Amino acid sequence: MDRLVVLYSRILSLAIFWAIVEGQGQTSPILHCLYCSNVALSNLNRCVTLTECADECYTDTQVQSDGSWIKQFGCAKKTACVSSQGVVGKRELSSARREFCKKEICNTDVKHFQAPSATPCGDVSANDCRDPTALASICSDCDLAQYCRKSCGLCRDHGNTWYENVVLFDYDPVHKTCRHSASVNPSICKSVTEQYNRVVPVINNNTTLNAAHAKHDYLILAQPDSYLNLHFRTNGEPLTNLQISGCKTTGLGRVDILLNNNTIVESYNQTSKWDLGWQIHKLHTNQYLNVQDYNLHIRKDATSISYGHYWLSRIRLESVVVHHSHH
Template identity: 65%
Template sequence: MDCFAMAKKMFRFLFVILLTSIEELPLCFGQTEPIRHCLRCTGTTQTQLDSCIGLVECGDDKECYLNTTTLNDGTWIKTYGCAKRSTCGSLAGPFGKRDTASTSVEYCGKEICNIDIGHFQEPPTTPCGDLSASDCRDPLALKTICSDCETAEYCRKSCGLCHDHSNTWYENVVLFDYDVVHKTCSHSSTVSSAICQSISEQAYNVFGVVHNNYTINAAHSRSDYLILHQTNSYVILRFRTNGEPLTNLQLYACKTTGHGRVDVLLNNNTIQESYNGTFYAHLSWQIHKLNVNQYQNVRDYTLVIRKDALQVSYGHYWLSHVRLESVVTHHGHSG
């Protein structure tokens, strides 16, 4: 292998650059629908709902789910995640008061729909009911029927598999999913590509690290990322929307050495201050809810992710992707 070929190979696998005050447009605007995200938390009680901010990527062969265990005292424990639909959901049935805890599982196939399945679930196209009035009203027969997912489809209503749906439902849409390293951007198919095209990025005192680079940190992720390693490191994204309501910001990030605290600001509104809630040395998605009222009639935005300005933070913060979402209202069926 000649020196030129060897140099190209080394550059491809050991690419590390120092970015200082660079501003440029994204290099690619993807037409592929961004991978669906689901809320992910385990053993969440009523008092812990606000702290449930973890997300998981969910492939096309899986769905978001909500597993609810209702205890004898009426309280519940919820688990959120992504999985293949393997059960028929709630199998409560009209068998009177329970002496033990009961569990139900609900599935949905939209972006972060398991955060509130009742609002983010498209209503069924066909009525939900029982196929046999006589069999499904017989308590003895019904107990057997509802104990099995396949036979429960025969008595969906009586087995508790029907859910009340209004004609109005909501859907989270991705305005942009932006890769801060490669400057690529994707969005939901129903969203204009103009938002992605409007993004410009400015970074100061950050390292860019690409996949297969073991020289920076042995805990590197399968994704590429920027390292905010100095006390004055920052990443700024500027973009223009079409006036859509902004509902949540998602960051694919983590902290490593030290505290790795950051501030997150959108148009000078503080989303997070001295934030230290990311995982250690493991890139993961987290959701940060936005106050819709702060951004009414706003189109031009500046998102700032910077090292903690209140407390000097010597820890490293890794940032890979930034996703911004809105919500649309549907009346009836989307198809």
């Protein structure tokens, strides 16, 4: 996989060129962040909800008295300074820490997806930072702690490699529009074709179950044989995750999701029945090595029949790019 990711980083250089040549001028898809509360290590894989974000992604880590931790994931405006609760060694300021990042779903693992700083991490006032008495006071104040970043344990250890999630396409099946990250070759969006059966579009919607639905247009998959099929062609990028904005109504409204006949989700009913929302589905990259042509099939009740509707608003496919530091 790593070799394929490195190859993709070279492909992206050409993609940037083509984006300029074609003069897309399109707005990149809005940032997505992982969005879950009170997640323990044992339940980390169950955190699959995403939120659209106009600010930055964050992760809150709360260390418990037994050494375990609880995490919160979401989107917020980055604060210049987050108060600490005292010094705990040189690795952590406190048992609570909030980390921010600006890239697509980077809060799944901030360190993994955050580029290292080009500025060496050190202490501005070396003498004060070496004084244990002064240091306790300095590190307990988040503004003052910036002068003793190294001694207060604010430095992060980075390797020479970090990663970036990119949007290969963010497709609206109602209006048949497509967006992608600026670094992605626009040919992927141009390749998308759509086939459907017994699907009803809801456009300029104002009279649905509640006010939350009124801001979205969507397709209704109502019958056991309702389906949407997308065909698209990539440039060999590794596929890492599929994101669906959908909603089940009362009666479950299950769907089955397949990519090139590989089952991604079977009888999928985990979405809310009160609002359209984003959820992430991780893909097995090795299943799609050397594959460029794809069919994504979303079908109502292919495996087992349920009642109710499934509402489908958007479909998003992502890849990952590797970056190497040169300093």
